[in-house]
Amino acid sequence: MKRFVLTLLAIINGLRRRRERIGAREEEARREEGPIVPPGPHAPRAELAVALLLFAAALCGAGFIVVYAVGGDWNRTQLQGITLGGAFAFLAIALITVGKHLVSEEEVEDSYHDPEHPSEQERIDKIVEESASGITRKKLLITAGGAAGAAVGLAAITPALTLGPLLDTDELRETPWRRGLRLIGEDGKPLFAGQVEEETFYTAFPEHADRDLIGSPVVVVRLAPEQLRLPPERAKWAPLGIVAFSKVCTHAGCAIALYRKPTFKPTQPRPALVCPCHYSTFDPARGGEVIFGPAGRPLPQLPLVVGGDGILRAGGNFSGQVGPAYGTVRSRRPT
C-alpha cells in the first residue's frame, strides 16, 4: 500500500515538471506576437462565484465518500444520492458560469484549411489561451477546479472499495439468526417440529427480530428423510426431514412464494421452491441448489435443530449469503 502511494506521487510530480518545461518554451514563442482575441471581460465576482461553486462540488464529493464510509441506517442511499447529485449540480453550474461570464467569445468566419499546419496550430492554441484572458485569479480557479475534479472523481470510484478489504461491509452479511433462536410462524406462534407437515410450506422468522430484515424470513418445508440429498457437512441440518431456506431469492430478491410438490413422485416433477418473479427454481432436497432460472447461487440454507420443547430452532447461521445478486461479488458466510 505504502509503496503504491509513493509511486503514484512520483508519477504526478514528474508529469507536473514536464508540463512546466514545455509551458515555458511555448510561452516565449507566443509573447512575440500581439494578441488575437480581444482582452476578455474582467468579472472578479463571477470568478469568485465559480471558485465557490467548485469548492462546493468538492465538498459534496467528499461528503459522498464520508457517507459511504460511515454507513449507518439513517437514509443512507438518500444521503448518497443527495451528495453525489449535489456535486454534479455544482460542477454544472460552475461550468455554465465560466462559459457565460469568464471566457470571451469571438466568432470568426474562415474558410476550411489544413489545421495540421504548424503555424495554424499555434494560432489556434493562442486563441484558446487568450480566451481565458478574462480570468485573473487563475490559481484560485485551478485549485478549486482541481479540488472539485478530484473529489467527484474519488466519489465516483469510492463504491469500488466495497470490492476490497478497506471498508467494513460486513453488515451486508449480517442476519438476525443465531444458534438456538426459535422459529416463529407468520401467526406469531413458535413453529413446532411435529406440526410441520409434508407437501406444504411455511414461512418463519427468528424470535425477537425485525421481520423486515433481508436475512429474517425463511421458508420451511418437510421432505421424507430418504428424499434428502444434502451435502455431507449439512447432514444434521434437517431434523425429521425439515429444511429451512432464506425466503429471499438469490437472483433479484423476490420472495420465494411458490412451492411445488408432486402428488405422485414417479411421474411428476420433484419438489421445488420457485420464485414467482423470474422462475428461479431451487431444490430443497439438495440444499437449495438452482435447478432452473436466472439465479446464480443456491438458496442459503438455515441449519435446524429441534429443542427439548419440540420447537424448531436455528442451529447456526445460513450456509451462504442471503439476498439478491449484488451480494455475489464477494460471497462469504454470513455473521
Added chain:
Amino acid sequence: MRRLAVAILFLLATAPAHAQPPAGISRPANASALSPIELGAALYAGNCSTCHGIAGRGTSDRGPSLRDAGAQAADFYLRTGYMPLTHPDQQPKRGHVDFSERELRVLIAYIASLGNGPPVPAPHPERGNLREGLRLFTSHCAGCHQIVGQGGVVTGARVPPLDQATATQIAEAVRIGPYLMPKFSERDISPAQLDSLVRYVQLTQHPPDRGGWGIGNIGPFPEGMITWLLAALALIATCMVIGRRLGS
C-alpha cells in the same frame, strides 16, 4: 336406392349404441343390474385400476395409492375431469366429465370405501369475509394462481385458472393439493378461513361491475390503454369536425 335404405336403417339401428359410450370410458355391459357398490367397483376396475392398482393399492410407476384419498380427492379429480388421464405422465387438466352423475356418485363412494380418507367438504362462502379472503389468497395462492385467479405457470407445470372452480372444488383443492400444488391443513387455513378464501375466489369469477363497460375485467392497465385509445379517437374526431366547420 335399396342399398341406401339399408345403410340408413343400419345407422338408425346402431345409433344409440354409438351415442352411449363416449370415448375413453369403459362401462360394464349390465350396469343397470348391478348394485351401486358393484357398479362403482366395475367402473373402478375398467377406468382407474391400470394406474391406481387393484382396490386402490397403487402401482409403483403409474399412479399413487387411493387407499386414503377419500371422497374428497375422488370428487375433485373426477368432477373436474382431471381423471381419468390418457397417459400417467400428463398434467391433469380440467376437461369434459364423461361419467354420468350416477356413475360419479357410485365411483366416488367406492373409492371412499377403500380407506379412511376425508369426506367431501362443504364450504360456506356466504359466511366468509372478503377482506380476509383477499389477504389469505394473496399470501397462499396468488404466487401461482395470480391475484385474480387467472392462473399462470410454475416451472414444470401450468397453473390452472380458477374461473370454473366450484366452491366445493376450491375447498377440496386447498386440502388435497392436486398435482404440484401444496396442500393446506386445517391448522394452516382453518375452515372459517377457507370460507373467506372461497368467497374471494368467487368474487374473482364474477367481479363486481360499477357500471359502464367491464372490458372483460382484463386489468387496470389494459383497461386504461383502451380508454385512452378510444378517448384519443373521439378527440381526433371532434377536432376534425371543428376544423371542417371553421374551414367551410
